[in-house]
Amino acid sequence: MEILFLDESEKQKNKNERYFFCLCGLMVDENKLFTLDDELNKLRKNYRFSNLKDLRQRLPHRTKIKRTKEIYEILRSNGAKIISAILGDVALKDINAVDNAYFGALTFLIERFFIHLGKNRKVGIIIFDSVDKTVEKNLRKKSFEFVSKEKHIMYGNEKGCYKEKIYPSILFSDDEHSTILQATDLIATSLNHAVWTIIRKGKINLENLPNENKYLKIYWPLFVKSPAGKVSGWGIKFWR
Secondary structure: OEEEEEEEOOOEEOOOOOEEEEEEEEEEEHHHHHHHHHHHHHHHHHOOOOOHHHHHOOOOHHHHHHHHHHHHHHHHHOOOEEEEEEEOOOOOOOOOOHHHHHHHHHHHHHHHHHHHHHHHOOOEEEEEEOOOHHHHHHHHHHHHHHHHHOEEEEOOEEEEEHHHOEOOOOEEEOHHHOHHHHHHHHHHHHHHHHHHHHHHHOOOOHHHHHHOOHHHHHHHHHEOOOOOOOOEOOOEEEEO
């Protein structure tokens, strides 16, 4: 079994009234789950962090880079992979429909998770960082219906039902109780900053994202890529 840990950025609005939203997922095999959690917890305790997200506090730049590299190495050595979705201002016309934004991004991650599970001949479950209770309720309902009823179709060919590989009920957990969700949040924050930068510049090129954030550049090898080495459409999906 594999577990997909999900964390979101808040909806962002830049100075040009451009909106976007990021949802980031970290995939880990059950055989590495406890090792990964233990190693992240040891790092957290060694540096006296109450939460790995303390790394975003006012620490010396060199310290942040060093700790980020340590977190990356723990994730890499335990086989963690990253998939993510970004919704731009067109997709977020109704900026108040938060649950629709979550679900739109979530369907892509479910699809990529399904493909990943198929390649590894595994089944999986999804654990989401806690969000607003109304949003959680809507997500539970929509995701259950989607996974239970929808089929994965690629290039016009049916590849199977999502429920064959993914448990249809999403689980929610507070990230303060999960170092893996905390690490996912750090990656989401780095991705969020890089996306804000490219949107501000008006040059949307997903392959250039790691050049826009020094922490994302460290995490970048964890993102799922195509056989040609491209992250676009494989590890990151962007809806304008």
